[in-house]
Amino acid sequence: MNAIQALSKRVSVAQLTGPDLTPDxxxxxxxxxxxxxxxxxxxxxxYLTVRGDERQQLGRLFLESTDNWQTLAEDKQTKLLNMPMRAPLIVIAICTVTDHPKVPREEQLLSTGAGVQNMLNAAYALDIGAIWRTGDVAYNRKIAAGLGLKDNEEIVGFVYLGRVNTTPKPVPELAISDFVQSWPIKSS
Ligand SMILES: Cc1cc2nc3c(=O)[nH]c(=O)nc-3n(C[C@H](O)[C@H](O)[C@H](O)COP(=O)(O)O)c2cc1C
Known part of the structure; x- marks a missing residue:
């Protein structure tokens, strides 16, 4: 697959399965x-990788870091426990935010986000399914601490990766003209 095709046709895949990705x-x-x-x-x-049985440990961290988790309905507890089981590999993208005279926090987070996007595009080009997820678990400081993050580190995303055994959804057809304008914009 050429680069332009991968960049313009990539779709996320939520349902992922084995076999595991190869080291290559x-x-x-x-x-x-x-x-x-x-x-x-x-x-x-x-980046942290979580795979195999360690995914269950991550699920327990998700559950036990949630406020008042013991009083959560059983289906909600099960959902948190099973979240990491949705793919054979989870890559946790972390941004270490530090003070810099020219690079604000936002730019550091954007850089990590760009890293995630590069990974998604590469996965698509390699025929590997992937989806970028966040949700409450990405912003819960107890989970961050449980993963070993320092106070100045933030989770930018959980990238779920695996094999695709479903028909990928179609690429949404968006009109470039709805999103791109020449400036100065002419009033009609
Ligand atoms: C920062 C970020 C966080 C996201 N978090 C979630 C999430 O927690 N759950 C989810 O289903 N999709 C999440 N998404 C959206 C999916 O990654 C994906 O982009 C969306 O399903 C649209 O599919 P597409 O990438 O094929 O257009 C997130 C996207 C971004 C950029």
Whole structure:
């Protein structure tokens, strides 16, 4: 697949399955992620991988870090426990935010987000299914601490990766003219 095709046709895949990604595939994904643009070469991004039985440990962390989890309805508890089981591999994208005279926090987070997007595009080009997820679990500081994040580190996304055994959804047809205008905009 050529690059333009991958960039313009990529879709997220929510339902993912094994077999596991190969070491070579994983290396390609991380090489792509590490090519994210990065103002002042701060290298704000790092990634954790969670796979195999460790996904159950992550599910327990999701559940037990949720406020008043013991009183949650059983189906909600099960949902949190099973979240990491939705794919054979989860990559947790983390931004280490530090003070810099020219690079505000937002730009550091954007750089990690660009790394995630590079990974999604590379996955699509390699025929690997992927989806970027956040939700409450991404912003819960107890979960961050349980993963070993420092106070200045933020979860930018959980990237779920695996094999595709469903028909991918169609690419939405968006009209460029609805999103792109020449400036100055002429009043009609
Ligand atoms: C920062 C971010 C967080 C997201 N979090 C979730 C999420 O928690 N759950 C979810 O189903 N989709 C989430 N999405 C959306 C999916 O990743 C995906 O983009 C969406 O399903 C549309 O599919 P597409 O990428 O094929 O257009 C998130 C997207 C972004 C950019």
């Amino acid at each position: 595939e994983e290396e390609k994904l991380f090489l792509a992620a590490l090519r994210a643009p990065d103002h002042a070469w701060m290298r704000p991004s790092r």
